[in-house]
Amino acid sequence: MFVGLGPRYRCKKGCNFQVHECCVPPRPDSVAVPLFRDCRFKFLDLSPGAGVDHRFCDACGTDVAGRVYHCFHCDRDMHPSCACMKDDEVIGGVKYRLRDEGKKWECVMCKMRLGLEGKRTWWYVSEEDGESRLHVHCAIKLLLRDA
Numbered sequence: 829m830f831v832g833l834g835p836r837y838r839c840k841k842g843c844n845f846q847v848h849e850c851c852v853p854p855r856p857d858s859v860a861v862p863l864f865r866d867c868r869f870k871f872l873d874l875s876p877g878a879g880v881d882h883r884f885c886d887a888c889g890t891d892v893a894g895r896v897y898h899c900f901h902c903d904r905d906m907h908p909s910c911a912c913m914k915d916d917e918v919i920g921g922v923k924y925r926l927r928d929e930g931k932k933w934e935c936v937m938c939k940m941r942l943g944l945e946g947k948r949t950w951w952y953v954s955e956e957d958g959e960s961r962l963h964v965h966c967a968i969k970l971l972l973r974d975a
Contacts, residue, residue, distance in 0.1 A: 857871050924960075951964070
């Protein structure tokens with residue numbers, strides 16, 4: 829299972845249950861995300877179509893299997909932890925900025941142009957050279973590794 833970034837609560841009984849702070853009340857019932865200017869995301873316990881349709885996070889490209897922010901107008905989904913992502917992140921000592929720049933770039937980690945399952949995803953773009961790009965899910969893997 830893909831685990832997002834950010835503070836979380838863990839079960840003290842050792843059952844490995846975790847829940848991100850972004851998923852626990854009090855949390856915003858709806859959010860506006862700058863990279864999706866036309867969307868207004870509403871918090872749901874399950875994405876519409878869950879169990880019928882295979883749903884992906886439109887930010888990181890990974891499966892949406894639980895709580896989600898969903899835009900009914902654009903039919904987009906975002907993990908709560910992706911909705912809480914920082915615009916700037918230091919990864920491997922390099923400052924990166926979050927961008928939605930299409931699919932023509934290659935990720936410096938996985939060498940793919942598209943994200944997981946061939947999905948278009950957001951990128952972290954190096955502020956150092958403006959060329960180095962990481963898929964959000966690749967950046968999260970690096971941040972988890974370095975944590």
